[in-house]
Amino acid sequence: MGKKIILFAVFITCCGTSFSQDATDSYFHKYYRDKRIVVIMFDGFGTSYFKNSFHPNIDRLLKTGMYKEVSGLTPSVTNCNNVSICTGTFPEQNGITGNSFLDENGHEEYMEDSNLVLTPNLFQKLKKYNKNSALVSSKKKTLGLLSPGTTIALSPETAGEEWIKLLGKPSSIYSAGINYWTMEAALYILQNRKDISCLYIHTTDYPMHTWAPADSNSLKHIAEIDRYIGVINQVAPDAMILITADHDVNHKSHCVDLEKSLEKQGVKVKIAISAERDKYLVHHRGFGGVSFVYLNKKEDAIMVKQALERIKGVKAVLTSKEAVKQYHLLESRIGDLVVFADANTVFGNLDSPEEALPETYRTHGSEYELKVPLMIFNAVKLPPSSYFMYNKDLVRWLFEKP
Numbered sequence: 001m002g003k004k005i006i007l008f009a010v011f012i013t014c015c016g017t018s019f020s021q022d023a024t025d026s027y028f029h030k031y032y033r034d035k036r037i038v039v040i041m042f043d044g045f046g047t048s049y050f051k052n053s054f055h056p057n058i059d060r061l062l063k064t065g066m067y068k069e070v071s072g073l074t075p076s077v078t079n080c081n082n083v084s085i086c087t088g089t090f091p092e093q094n095g096i097t098g099n100s101f102l103d104e105n106g107h108e109e110y111m112e113d114s115n116l117v118l119t120p121n122l123f124q125k126l127k128k129y130n131k132n133s134a135l136v137s138s139k140k141k142t143l144g145l146l147s148p149g150t151t152i153a154l155s156p157e158t159a160g161e162e163w164i165k166l167l168g169k170p171s172s173i174y175s176a177g178i179n180y181w182t183m184e185a186a187l188y189i190l191q192n193r194k195d196i197s198c199l200y201i202h203t204t205d206y207p208m209h210t211w212a213p214a215d216s217n218s219l220k221h222i223a224e225i226d227r228y229i230g231v232i233n234q235v236a237p238d239a240m241i242l243i244t245a246d247h248d249v250n251h252k253s254h255c256v257d258l259e260k261s262l263e264k265q266g267v268k269v270k271i272a273i274s275a276e277r278d279k280y281l282v283h284h285r286g287f288g289g290v291s292f293v294y295l296n297k298k299e300d301a302i303m304v305k306q307a308l309e310r311i312k313g314v315k316a317v318l319t320s321k322e323a324v325k326q327y328h329l330l331e332s333r334i335g336d337l338v339v340f341a342d343a344n345t346v347f348g349n350l351d352s353p354e355e356a357l358p359e360t361y362r363t364h365g366s367e368y369e370l371k372v373p374l375m376i377f378n379a380v381k382l383p384p385s386s387y388f389m390y391n392k393d394l395v396r397w398l399f400e401k402p
Contacts, residue, residue, distance in 0.1 A: 044205025046248020289366020
């Protein structure tokens, strides 16, 4: 194992200019082959949270590091962005277009199976160089998607007795405390498993769904994560640290059930699936700013599109081909029409066509939650700042020939 540690906190990634545009599976940059890697994907830590909180350790590291505001990927939901960050690819390549989709058998399914991921992840690439990796995620669904190639795949939601004896019983998934358990587990691995070359840390955004950026509880949560980043830097003072997020989180006041709203107009579709819908319904009730609409008949497209555009809260409706071209999505997993909400609206399943949401309701999924920070500390041989356009490119440059 090498002398240095690469800490990757995933918050932002990029597109290349002077570096090769196509990541390869056979090349790993020579400057990092003998170093450990730690990736931190701070879920929900968009620019509104970064700019409105206190993070002295991050600020200290940024004095000699790199910061850039970059774009997350559409839809701005966790699975889509987390997999893109870990593979360094757009959804059209890796296949993960959201948290849910309609499978080839016509069943609505959660995107939580690694068999759905169509490109190698960071850990699989490193495995070819005999590098061991660890994935620690507050959300167990991330293990289902990204564990291939890892030596350790750990979530507080499924932690065994050995980990509970070491670190104590984890807090509920619906708490800030679960993120602290995750960080403690990551630190334990960093300090005690010297065979681990790559450590990828993924938190949960429940605190962001619960608290606005300036809320005192949010400030405490971010300050505590910042403290852990400082400890990581102490444990590995010459480590390279990379940080990015999957999306921001905003208040929404209006939810629309697209199926019921279409039915009011006498229009029927096979199904409308919120790209945000996953198993963590306390976070967001499954509501998000993008919906995939599957038609009963292809020839219904124009009629359904016109009906969707008449619904309050709908900002834009694209065909699947238009969405693929504009947002680099995989056509077979986004339905026939892709519907985008305005800044105040989300889509989901309701008992009525629409519902007013409380002032405390916060979620994401739309284009209004795309801005995220990207930070890199203690790095050498970085590509130029112009390379970093999306969060997906945070680790991609490690596998590209200069």
